[in-house]
Structure formats: structure tokens, C-alpha cells
Amino acid sequence: xxxxxxxxxxxxxxxxxxxxxxxxxxxxxxxxxxxxxxxxxxxxxxxxxxxxxxxxxxxxxxxxxxxxxxxxxxxxxxxxxxxxxxxxxxxxxxxxxxxxxxxxxxxxxxxxxxxxxxxxxxxxxxxxxxxxxxxxxxxxxxxxxxxxxxxxxxxxxxxxxxxxxxxxxxxxxxxxxxxxxxxxxxxxxxxxxxxxxxxxxxxxxxxxxxxxxxxxxxxxxxxxxxxxxxxxxxxx
Numbered sequence: 001x002x003x004x005x006x007x008x009x010x011x012x013x014x015x016x017x018x019x020x021x022x023x024x025x026x027x028x029x030x031x032x033x034x035x036x037x038x039x040x041x042x043x044x045x046x047x048x049x050x051x052x053x054x055x056x057x058x059x060x061x062x063x064x065x066x067x068x069x070x071x072x073x074x075x076x077x078x079x080x081x082x083x084x085x086x087x088x089x090x091x092x093x094x095x096x097x098x099x100x101x102x103x104x105x106x107x108x109x110x111x112x113x114x115x116x117x118x119x120x121x122x123x124x125x126x127x128x129x130x131x132x133x134x135x136x137x138x139x140x141x142x143x144x145x146x147x148x149x150x151x152x153x154x155x156x157x158x159x160x161x162x163x164x165x166x167x168x169x170x171x172x173x174x175x176x177x178x179x180x181x182x183x184x185x186x187x188x189x190x191x192x193x194x195x196x197x198x199x200x201x202x203x204x205x206x207x208x209x210x211x212x213x214x215x216x217x218x219x220x221x222x223x224x225x226x227x228x229x230x231x232x233x234x235x236x
Contacts, residue, residue, distance in 0.1 A: 008053030009033040010118060013043040013069065014084065015061050023056065026111040027118070040064025044072055047079065054118055057101075058084040067099060074100035075185040080121045082114070098179055098226065136171040138231060141210055141219055143171055152210060162187055163206050166199070170220060175232035177223045203228055 010032050014020040017038065024034040035050055037043040040061045047055065055073065059066035070081055083096050083104040096104055102121050105114055136143040142151045148164060150157045159167065169186050170178065180199045187198075207214040221229055 008122065009035060009050055011035050011037060011043065011046050011050065011052035011055045013037045013040075013046075013055060013061065013066070014058040015039060016058075022111050023114055026115050030115050030119075032118075038062075040066070040069045043069050047073055047077065052079060054080045054082065054122060056082045056084060056114065056118070059096075060086070067095070070096070070099045070101060071181075074182055082117055082121060084109070084114075100179070100182060136168075138171070138174070138219060143168060150210070157209050159206070159209065160202075162202050163209070166202055167206055167210070167220075170228060170230040174230045177226055177229040179227040183227065199228075 010027050012020050012023050012027075012034055014023070014036075015038050020036050020038065024036060027034040035046055035052065037046045038061075040063045042063075043055070043057070043061070044064070046052070057066050057069060061069065064072075066083065066085075070083070073079065073081065080102045081100065083101045084107060085096070085104055086107045103117055105117055134145070136145065140153045143149070144151075145168065150159055150164065150167065165186055166183055169183065183199045203220060204214075207217050207220060210219055211217045219231055221231060223229060
């Protein structure tokens with residue numbers, strides 16, 4: 001599609017070296033840099049070392065399978081993940097999305113399709129260089145990332161560090177459902193000791209502070225059995 005410039009480093013995690021080399025060739029042809037990893041442990045090391053713009057992740061890997069690799073990546077990174085799978089069952093796709101995958105391609109696939117999927121994911125997930133300092137707002141609620149301040153209208157809302165981290169995470173990706181485990185990982189990065197239900201407690205406190213009717217929230221919504229997401233309604 002027009003308007004997209006292929007830039008960035010792509011990490012291909014695939015134990016079939018022929019498939020990996022073919023994907024690498026097509027990605028390089030389209031202007032990307034492409035690194036290879038052939039097992040799960042190598043993949044995790046590469047994510048830390050080369051900070052890829054996107055990870056293409058096969059599920060059936062030696063040493064550490066793709067499910068575990070995805071889970072470990074999501075503990076401290078929001079890098080987009082495109083899963084490669086030979087499984088077409090809906091349950092497996094849902095499992096992948098619940099772990100934080102952004103999209104999937106079923107084998108056998110066209111390398112051209114994979115490249116286009118990569119571009120589509122990056123197109124919707126990449127943000128301008130100064131996005132981290134931009135005001136996030138929805139209705140009366142606004143958040144100023146560079147000042148660590150949250151407002152309802154003109155009134156500043158006092159949040160704990162954990163509450164702020166969760167609200168910022170959700171507001172950055174409106175509509176994107178974050179599992180409890182993903183949100184727990186955000187707090188652990190800050191060094192907080194997080195229990196299984198602490199996310200629900202923090203979300204409850206957040207709703208008390210930012211929602212007009214906490215029992216009927218309009219900003220932070222629940223995806224039953226999965227986690228939470230910020231409303232997708234038009235933002236101011």
C-alpha cells in the first residue's frame with residue numbers, strides 16, 4: 001500500500017532454515033533488515049540484543065516453543081509479533097492472541113503474504129518519534145505522559161505509580177485487550193511485587209478516580225475472562 005516505508009529490523013524465528021532464508025530474502029528485497037534465530041532461547045537473546053521492530057515467530061520450535069517465547073517477550077516488550085503456525089484451530093489462534101500475538105499466518109503460506117502482513121502490522125502499530133510525549137485524551141479524561149499528570153476536565157487526578165502505569169498502558173492502545181498477565185508484567189518492570197488479583201484491585205481504584213459511575217465504566221472496560229481494554233470511542 002502507498003504511504004508506507006519499509007524500515008526496521010525484523011527477527012525471523014523459524015527452525016526450518018529454508019523457510020527462514022526465504023522470508024529473509026523477501027523482507028530484505030522490500031527494504032527491511034532481517035535477522036534469523038532457529039530456536040526459542042536464541043530468539044529471546046536476539047530480542048534483547050537487536051531490539052527488532054517486529055518478530056515473526058514460528059510456534060513449533062526446539063528448546064523453547066513459540067508459545068513460551070511469546071509469553072517471555074510480552075513480559076517486558078510490546079514488539080509486534082506475527083505467529084507462523086500449521087494449526088488452523090480457532091482455539092490455537094485465540095491462545096496466541098491471548099498471549100499477545102498481533103497476527104498469525106497459517107502454513108503453507110506465500111512469502112509475499114507474510115511481508116504484506118508485516119507491513120500491515122507495522123503500519124497500525126508504529127507511532128511517530130515524539131508520540132511518547134503526546135497528550136492522550138478521551139472525553140473529559142486526559143493524560144500528559146511527559147508530566148506524569150492525569151486530569152478529569154481541568155481537575156488533576158491523584159494516581160499511584162501503579163495506577164498511572166496501568167492507565168497509560170491502556171490509553172496508548174485503545175481497544176486492545178490486555179490480559180491480566182500482561183498488565184502484571186508492566187508493574188513488575190517497575191519492581192513491584194504483584195499478586196494474581198492485584199490488577200483487579202488497581203483497576204477498581206482507577207475506576208473510582210476517573211469514572212463518573214465506577215460500577216458502569218465508560219473508559220476502562222472489562223473483557224470477561226481475559227482482561228481489560230480502554231474504550232475505542234472517538235477521542236478528543
